[in-house]
Amino acid sequence: MMRVTTDNGLLLPVPDADGRPFWEYAARGELRVQACGGCGAPRFPPRPCCPACQSFAVEWRRMSGRGHIWSYVLPHPPLLRAYAEQAPYNVVVVELADAPGIRLVGNVVAAPDAGLDSVPASRLRAGASVRVAFAEIAPGVTMPRWLLEQP
Structure with a gap:
């Protein structure tokens, strides 16, 4: 299995x-x-x-790894215990700058290996610029995550 x-x-x-x-x-x-x-x-x-x-x-x-937040949500309450322990956290839909119409789901974090709860919801808004970062979340599994670009 x-x-x-x-x-x-x-x-x-x-x-x-x-x-x-x-x-x-x-x-x-x-x-x-x-x-x-x-x-x-x-x-x-x-x-x-x-x-x-x-x-x-x-x-x-x-891709360049740049895009903008197209939409986001703060799941309340998270359904899985591991995610509840990191609440509140965000789930974002990012539209890629070099491929308009292509949208990826992920999380905005403060640093590639930071927790899902590392960015306060007050910093998120639709249209905010982001760039991709990568974090190995398990042996052999690297996850794209998103960092807010400074205005």
Whole structure:
């Protein structure tokens, strides 16, 4: 059976064949998004066929790692004990600067390895600029996280 949580109960990604390269690049500190090898349209989440042209050709495009908070929420109450211990924390949807329309879910943190509760909710707002950072949250699992850009 595949383990889907860390030792402290935090959820781990379970990559499929289409999404595995995303996590492999993240482990190298790179944010890449799947794009169509035919028409060039970026897509996320990763999938085998382009929704625009139906091509099965795939490439992985390196992103700058910059974007803005498109939306966010403070889960109340968190459903899993490991997350309740870090409440209040944020969950953000970030739209990438170099791929408008591509949005990734994550957390805004004070530093790559900081806790999910390390940024006060009062500092968050839709439209705030962020940049990606990477943290190894379990052996062999690197997670993209988001840092607020200074105004």
